[in-house]
Amino acid sequence: MTSQQLSVSSFNNLLITLLRNSSIYLPQSIPAIAIITAGAAIILTTGASWRYILSRKQTYFSTIPTPKGSLPLVGHLFSLGRNRVETFHQWHKELGSIFYFRLGVKKMLVVADPWAAHELLATMGKITSNRPKTTSRPMFGDVRGIIFAQPHEMTWSILRKSALNALGPRKLKEASPILNKEADEFVELVATGVNIVPLPLLMRSSLNFIFLTVFSVRTTSIEDPIYKTAISIINTSMKFSDFKNLASQFIPLLRIFDPIIGIKKKIIAYHKSMTIPFYIELIERALDAEEKNMVKILNDKLNHGKRGYYDNLIATIHDMAVAGTDTTAVTMAWSFLQLSTKLEVQMKIQHEIDTFVNNNGRLPNFWERNEMPYLIATQRECMRLRPTTEFGVIHASAEDFEWHGSVIPKDTWIMTNMADIHSDTEKYPEPEQFIPERFLGREESMTASANRKTEDRDQFNFGWGRRVCIGSHLAETQMFNVWVRVLHRCIIRPALDKNGNEVPQSLQTVPPEAGPIVVSPSKFELRFVPRNSV
Numbered sequence: 001m002t003s004q005q006l007s008v009s010s011f012n013n014l015l016i017t018l019l020r021n022s023s024i025y026l027p028q029s030i031p032a033i034a035i036i037t038a039g040a041a042i043i044l045t046t047g048a049s050w051r052y053i054l055s056r057k058q059t060y061f062s063t064i065p066t067p068k069g070s071l072p073l074v075g076h077l078f079s080l081g082r083n084r085v086e087t088f089h090q091w092h093k094e095l096g097s098i099f100y101f102r103l104g105v106k107k108m109l110v111v112a113d114p115w116a117a118h119e120l121l122a123t124m125g126k127i128t129s130n131r132p133k134t135t136s137r138p139m140f141g142d143v144r145g146i147i148f149a150q151p152h153e154m155t156w157s158i159l160r161k162s163a164l165n166a167l168g169p170r171k172l173k174e175a176s177p178i179l180n181k182e183a184d185e186f187v188e189l190v191a192t193g194v195n196i197v198p199l200p201l202l203m204r205s206s207l208n209f210i211f212l213t214v215f216s217v218r219t220t221s222i223e224d225p226i227y228k229t230a231i232s233i234i235n236t237s238m239k240f241s242d243f244k245n246l247a248s249q250f251i252p253l254l255r256i257f258d259p260i261i262g263i264k265k266k267i268i269a270y271h272k273s274m275t276i277p278f279y280i281e282l283i284e285r286a287l288d289a290e291e292k293n294m295v296k297i298l299n300d301k302l303n304h305g306k307r308g309y310y311d312n313l314i315a316t317i318h319d320m321a322v323a324g325t326d327t328t329a330v331t332m333a334w335s336f337l338q339l340s341t342k343l344e345v346q347m348k349i350q351h352e353i354d355t356f357v358n359n360n361g362r363l364p365n366f367w368e369r370n371e372m373p374y375l376i377a378t379q380r381e382c383m384r385l386r387p388t389t390e391f392g393v394i395h396a397s398a399e400d401f402e403w404h405g406s407v408i409p410k411d412t413w414i415m416t417n418m419a420d421i422h423s424d425t426e427k428y429p430e431p432e433q434f435i436p437e438r439f440l441g442r443e444e445s446m447t448a449s450a451n452r453k454t455e456d457r458d459q460f461n462f463g464w465g466r467r468v469c470i471g472s473h474l475a476e477t478q479m480f481n482v483w484v485r486v487l488h489r490c491i492i493r494p495a496l497d498k499n500g501n502e503v504p505q506s507l508q509t510v511p512p513e514a515g516p517i518v519v520s521p522s523k524f525e526l527r528f529v530p531r532n533s534v
């Protein structure tokens with residue numbers, strides 16, 4: 001017997017044993033010869049497919065470098081280290097602005113060059129706008145809302161268009177009296193001059209902006225049961241996307257442990273008992289509300305206004321809460337941290353606000369931002385120096401395609417290295433310096449800028465192309481309203497220690513706590529000191 005015949009024969013024995021002992025029903029009457037023939041056919045097909053894969057492999061990523069340290073089965077898993085941003089930064093230094101790496105069976109393309117990112121995700125967006133298939137949302141079954149749906153799915157375009165309509169400039173202008181009150185309330189709460197941890201208060205403010213827009217509902221404090229449940233649902237959903245819960249997506253062998261770990265069951269049970277009843281109650285309230293809201297717009301579009309068909313609505317609303325709450329809150333928290341040691345910058349912004357108030361007898365609205373050029377420029381510089389996400393929201397390729405002399409395989413995950421993109425020396429000279437002036441004269445909204453060519457974009461925090469953030473207008477309206485009110489009323493200063501001395505904090509001293517998507521600051525304190533008290 002040749003070694004090949006030996007291996008075919010032992011494979012067949014194994015196959016017969018496995019099939020006969022497995023839970024798959026296999027009648028004893030099936031002759032062994034049939035099973036052996038099937039086994040041989042599988043081997044031959046597998047051999048041919050493997051040779052095909054190997055031949056394709058040589059062309060896949062042929063011109064794109066990959067870091068050392070890839071291991072069989074797990075790929076670069078153990079080379080990633082604890083600080084992915086630092087590891088990627090290092091890999092970019094060694095390999096250039098584009099590389100790929102492997103995580104088990106998945107291939108990840110990482111881009112740190114803003115022009116390449118635009119070409120890949122916007123110009124070639126027809127092929128690169130899929131989302132990776134994820135196992136972290138089993139409770140919704142085939143219903144994927146907006147973030148996890150694929151662009152060819154009809155519901156994605158209907159939901160995206162309807163949500164964009166509900167979050168567009170016209171609708172938000174109509175809602176501005178209500179939204180302005182939220183920003184007023186935030187300032188009332190913080191303008192005490194004492195040490196404050198700003199993030200939880202900013203989270204509630206962001207959640208209220210979203211819940212008012214989506215449901216016409218607001219929470220009254222961080223003790224409000226609606227606030228507590230919403231934040232618990234958002235945080236738990238984020239935890240379900242942790243690597244340990246998704247590991248079997250990368251290393252299929254681990255799927256044998258899935259039933260033992262029972263994560264799928266846990267996710268379904270959690271959402272059945274918490275998420276779905278919570279949202280159904282809020283949807284009913286939104287449909288009964290007098291005001292216009294996103295639930296009404298979506299329900300008209302999806303269900304012709306009929307009640308009771310809420311699967312798609314729930315998935316989409318969940319997207320809004322998850323994608324919009326901590327992104328906006330965290331962006332503001334990082335910005336206030338940066339401002340707390342830059343009194344001269346705050347003074348320039350205050351001069352702009354005071355001038356507007358003196359001329360108009362009221363605070364400016366978002367659509368009057370042209371009169372606040374320094375404020376707008378400073379917001380952009382803060383977002384450039386500390387991007388909200390590490391890698392944007394991952395895209396995936398819908399098919400094999402050619403790029404820069406390489407074939408990029410279907411289902412490649414595409415990540416944009418936000419920190420490095422925002423430090424590109426050609427686009428941002430002296431990138432490590434805080435220079436708001438680099439954005440002066442660019443008062444068009446961040447939303448408009450997000451759809452421009454690379455050279456005309458301000459920053460890239462809202463992503464690219466067909467999947468570009470749909471909540472950017474709400475986010476920047478909220479950020480503008482809060483900034484204007486905070487800086488009109490207060491000076492943002494470092495917290496005090498027990499002896500009454502200021503303890504200045506900065507991006508260098510407050511380490512980021514990377515979650516699956518958003519980069520939150522670890523806990524830090526600030527003071528919002530009323531201007532009339534200094």
Ligand code: HEM
Pocket residue numbers: 146147148160167210319320321323324325327328331388389392393394395461462463464465466467468469470471472474475
């Ligand atoms: C500063 C605040 C925000 C930042 C930095 C941000 C960032 C992003 C990014 C990077 C993406 C992915 C774009 C891409 O795939 O290329 C995204 C998508 C998305 N964002 Fe935002 N976002 C923010 C606020 C919001 C808000 C307030 C909402 C909702 C009210 C929202 C809803 C969404 C949704 C639904 C998507 C998915 C779009 C799709 O997949 O088609 N975001 N956002």
